[in-house]
Amino acid sequence: MKFNDLPPWATGLLVSFSLLTSCKQELEKAVPLSAEMKTPADTILRNVEDAYPGVSGIVKEGVLEGQPIRYMEKNGQAVWQGDIILSPEQLSGNGPNSPEQLAQPGKNAKTEGAGMTNPDRRWIDFIIPYQIGAGVNESVISNAINAWQSSTPIRFVPRTNQTDYVRFVQASGNSSALGRQGGMQEIRVQSGVSAGTVMHEIGHTIGLWHEHARADRDAHIIINWHNIISKEEENNFWQYYEGDGFDFDPFDFNSIMLYGNYDFSKDPKNLPTMVKKDGSLWTLNRQSPSSSDARTVKSMYSNLYIIWNGSLYGVNPKDGSFVNLGSGMLAPARSIAEDKNELRIIENGSLWKVNRLNGQKQKLGNYYWGGSVGLTGADPYGYCYAQHGTRLWKIDRFGNRTRLGGVNALENWSGTQAVFYHKNALYVIWKDALYKVNTTTGLVDRSYGSGWYNINGMAALFSSSNELYILSGSSIRRMNLITGTYTPIPGSFTNVKGMTAVGGVIYLVSGSVLYKVNPLTGARQTLSGGWDATTSIGSSRYADL
Structure with a gap:
């Protein structure tokens, strides 16, 4: 039926209903918070853990240690969850459920799950040799290293001739590989980066996933998918799969590995990408690893x-x-x-x-x-x-x-x-x-x-x-x-x-x-x-x- 077939009063009612429906759909796509629930701007506009800020990428499908995933290819690198750089070996498909592993159990221990569940990704004798590249603030790196050393058995030593080591380098974004990769691997940090952000990236290097990627996260937080800056960046909020990681302790809102409420938001002043189940926010921790972060590392090592x-x-x-x-x-x-x-x-x-x-x-x-x-x-x-x-x-x-x-x-x-x-x-x-x-x-x-x-x-x-x-x-x-x-x-x-x-x-x-x-x-x-x-x-x- 056409609008001009209706009487004027009915046309007006239909138009009003259409406008209300349209507004409802828009509200569902973008979920803001009420004024009393918002976080101060200085905690919103922060130095986000993002490998390549502002750089568009290509969404690709692959296999992470035997599990199907989608990731972003940016500048020729596989980026997972915003700041984790995946290696070709991790995306090789030789995971615990792959035909190769089922045919030859234990052939390659590295395929048991990247990072947290994978012993070959952990650092030998709890020691991480490291170098600091040109232009990187050594004081910030030192503060971040000391935060982990004071609460876990992990120790950082200046690299001499070790084969496996970490190099802190200045870059346009912040990123790290997940666990020990073999050979030299980089922790990339932006100019002016905070010690807290470096602590977060070191956490990945030790072997920690993001807290909001836990298998049980949906029982504790809500992901506002419509508030994420783009469809491509949704992979920053995907969970890990069984075999890739493990959950330790209850969900930790104080974890150094948890993103902020407004990270990767299309409107980082008004539209949170993550909230608690009751709709409230958490206070972002970039001061030190939480006690649960430390216990998780102790469990891993x-x-x-x-x-x-x-x-x-x-x-x-x-x-x-x-x-x-x-x-x-x-x-x-x-x-x-x-x-x-x-x-x-x-x-x-x-x-x-x-x-x-x-x-x-x-x-x-x-x-x-x-x-x-x-x-x-x-x-x-x-x-x-x-x-x-x-x-x-x-x-x-x-x-x-x-x-x-x-x-x-x-x-x-x-x-x-x-x-x-x-x-x-x-x-x-x-x-x-x-x-x-x-x-x-x-x-x-x-x-x-x-x-x-x-x-x-x-x-x-x-x-x-x-x-x-x-x-x-x-x-x-x-x-x-x-x-x-x-x-x-x-x-x-x-x-x-x-x-x-x-x-x-x-x-x-x-x-x-x-x-x-x-x-x-x-x-x-x-x-x-x-x-x-x-x-x-x-x-x-x-x-x-």
């Missing part, structure tokens, strides 16, 4: 795990600092198994898969495991091993178990003191004798003799080592798996709660103290105290973390 007083702790082997990963670990087995980013723990009679980065746990299988001597592994195929009842068991990633060796295996392993998986074999101390057990047949391949009493732990310094370290009573013995001979390590330890080893160093809890022990001299270093209620200890095989 821990590779010792201790169950103390019913709670699981991730412990940094460099300085003994720790982070609580969760409670409810009751009556656990003495040893902890590890499979990439997962721990396997027997507690309260059940087998659990535990995320070693944030402590989230999931029950595996329905078998009762109460009274198990220990849990060890995993092997390259994800199988763990345990002694329970009279049997040795082989356990898959879903908690399904089979008797090790089937009907041809030895009948009765009750009386076992310790089990330890190493180099495709299972080492079992049964009663007072040490045996090497075939993980396929379940038969004994070799006996190393008797005389092993009061076993408090068994460990290897490296995954390729031909030696085991066995804590028998109060002394540590180094067992040569080739010759079958052992050598006592100087020193003694009393009231030992457990022992593990990683990266060429032994770690054990004696009394209430966590010690770092030299495997040759027996010299010990106190890492931290208060561990008297320890019931289990384990380590990640990623020794260089």
Whole structure:
């Protein structure tokens, strides 16, 4: 029906309705705040973390560590979430779900997820060598570095001849790569950049995603997509995918990794791009990493795990600092198994898969495991091993178990003191004798003799080592798996709660103290105290973390 077919009163009503509808649609496209909810202008018009401010780009689709994404190509570089520079390797498609990885599990550890969940993206021995380029304010860089060093185990050292290092360079925008890339990588900063913005970019270099990219962010914030400056810049607010990152602690509005309310807005004085669920704003933090930021880094860079007083702790082997990963670990087995980013723990009679980065746990299988001597592994195929009842068991990633060796295996392993998986074999101390057990047949391949009493732990310094370290009573013995001979390590330890080893160093809890022990001299270093209620200890095989 045409307008001129209507009577004048109806035409006027229709026009009014059309105008109201149009206004409603425009309001939905641009969502301003009321005057009392706005942030002062000096906190809105800030030095945004943007790799190439004002530069248009091309939206492209790719695969980030095995997960499909869209990113911006600007000046020939792949830019993700505004200020993260993605490498060609990260976009290679060889992620954990790719055909290559499914066909050859573990071929390239870097494909387990960029940044936070990927051990090969973390800095070796917690040290980041760095250089400062011409024109960059050294005082600002120093302040930003000190902020991270004062709250985490990360240390920055001036670069001498290190292969992997960071170079701070002056640029038109602010950006960083995500985690360690290999070789020289840049943190780009604008002229006049604040120390807080540099802290944010360093956070990416350490391995942190944006806080507003968390998997649970929609439960805490609202993204006003219609307020974003352009369709192309929407990728700055996309979330990471499962496998790429992990959430630690509740959503943190004080995180140094959280963007401001008006960042990438088409009207940065009136139209917020992000608000809380109740529509209010948060105060942007560019003063220092938050306590949650620091705990997340400690979690990422821990590779010792201790169950103390019913709670699981991730412990940094460099300085003994720790982070609580969760409670409810009751009556656990003495040893902890590890499979990439997962721990396997027997507690309260059940087998659990535990995320070693944030402590989230999931029950595996329905078998009762109460009274198990220990849990060890995993092997390259994800199988763990345990002694329970009279049997040795082989356990898959879903908690399904089979008797090790089937009907041809030895009948009765009750009386076992310790089990330890190493180099495709299972080492079992049964009663007072040490045996090497075939993980396929379940038969004994070799006996190393008797005389092993009061076993408090068994460990290897490296995954390729031909030696085991066995804590028998109060002394540590180094067992040569080739010759079958052992050598006592100087020193003694009393009231030992457990022992593990990683990266060429032994770690054990004696009394209430966590010690770092030299495997040759027996010299010990106190890492931290208060561990008297320890019931289990384990380590990640990623020794260089």
